[in-house]
Amino acid sequence: MMDKVGFPQDVTDAAWQLILGGIAEQGQLNDEALAMFTERQEQRDHRASNSWYQELVRLVGDYLEIDRPTMALWSGGIDTSVYARSKGHTPLESTPFGGVVNELQLTMDWMLKTPMWNVLSKAFVTRARGPVHIFLRAYNPDSVLIAQEVPQLRVVMALNPAVELIWHPVYTTADGKLMEVTEDLDLASDATYRTRDLCVRALYDYLRLKHDRANSRSERANAEMGARLASNGNQP
Template sequence: MEHPEWETWRDMTLALGIPQPEADAAWQLLLGGVDSQGELNAEATARTSSRQEQREIRMTNSWYHAAVDLIADHLAIERPTMALWAGGFDTSEYAYEKGHMPLARTRIGSVLNALKLHSNDKLTGPMWNLVSKAFVSRANGPVHIFVRAYDPDSILIRLEVPHLHLVKQLNPDVKMIWHPLYTDAAGRTKEISKDFQLVDNAEYATRDTCASVLQHYLRLIHPDVDAAERSAVGLSAPAGGNGKKTAGQLAYASMETLLEVNGNKLRPPSGT
C-alpha cells in the first residue's frame, strides 16, 4: 500500500529541483527508518534507564543515517546566517522574518516539516535529531539562537547547542548570538532587552544571560493579561478587582505555566 504522503514528497522535492532518483532513494530510506525504529526503541529501553543513553541508541538507525547523508546537501543555508530556536514553530518563522535561515526553511527541511511520516513521534524523532545535527554541522559564521521557552530537555539545548560547540572548535568564525523572545496576547513577538523592555533586537553572548533575562521577564515583568489568561495560570485577581496580575503573583507563578501562556510547547515529542 502506497504511503499517503508519497505524492506530497514527490511533488515538493520536484518543485524544489531535487533530482527524482535522489528523492526516490531518500524516501525509501526514510520509510525504512520508520519501519526499523521500533526495534531500536525497545532495545534502548531494555539496555539502560539513562534518557541520554537511550537517545544515543535510538539515533543509531542506519536507515535514517543513510537518508540524512543523501539529503545533506539540501540543508544549505541560503541566507547569510543560520538560525536555531526553541519555543514553538512561530519562533522559527520569526527567525526567518528577521533574515536568518532556520532548518525548516532549507529545501529538504521544508519538505520534511510538511510531512508526518508516521503518527507515532517516537518513530520519527530520531530522524529529526540526525537532521538537526547535520544542519548545525553546516554553520560557518554567526548563529542566531532565538529562545521563547527555555527547556533543558529541548532539542536546542540538549543536542543542537552542544553540537554547535564542537563545530565552533573547528571553525573560530562560528559564534552564538542569543535572543530571548516574548509573544504578547495579540500575537506580536518582540525581543527582551537587559532592562526588560520589548524591543526589535536584543542580543546576548551567552545562553545563561539569555535564559535569565527570559525567566525574569516572564516571572517579574510579565505584562497585564485578561481574565482568561489569569485563569489559565491559576491566579485570582489581585486586591482591587482591576483584573491585573501583580509582580508578586507572577514571581510565584509556575515557570512552566507562564511559558505555556506565552504560547510554548515545553517538551519535544517523546522519543526524541
C-alpha cells in the same frame, strides 16, 4: 515538492525509501532505548542510531545548506522557527529538504519521526559557517537544542572561529506577536546576548516579573520556568 526545490529524481526516490524504512525500524529502537538505558541522552542517542536515517543524512546532506547568510536554531514551538525566518535567518525547516519533510505528516506517532529530526539537526549544525542565531521562547536544558545542537556547535566553533552563537530571548505578547527581551526587561524587535546564561536570565526575569497571567500565549513558558525554578529550590 522535492522536484520543485531541485532534487534529482533518483535522490528523491532513494530519500523516500530511506524515510519509510526508518519509520518502520524506529519502534524497535525506541523500545530498546527504554529497556537498555536510564539516562535521557543515552536513550536519545540510541533512538537516533537508526541506520536508515543516518543513510538519509548522507544522501541529502547537501540539501541542508542554508540559503541565507545566517543559521537559526530555536526552542519553544514552531512559531519561533517562523519568527527566526522572518528575521532573515534560516532554521532547519527552511532548508530545501527540511522544508519538504516539515510540510508532510509522515506519521501520527511523533516518536517515530522525532529521531529523524534529531539526526537531521545534528547534520544541519555541522554546516554552520558563520554566526548562528538561537531563539529561545522557553528554556529546557534537556531539549534537543541545549543537549544536542549547541554542544555540536561548540565542536564546530573549535574548528572555525567564524562560528559564534548569538542568543535571543523571545516572548509572545497577548496578540500573538513575538518580541525580544532587553536587558532592561523591555520588549523590542531585537535583543541579542553573547552567552546562553545572560539570555536565559533575561527571559526568566521577564516571565517572573512582567508576565501577565492572563496572556495565555506565554503561560506555558511561564509555567515551565516556574516549575524549573521550584525544582532548584527557589520560591514560587
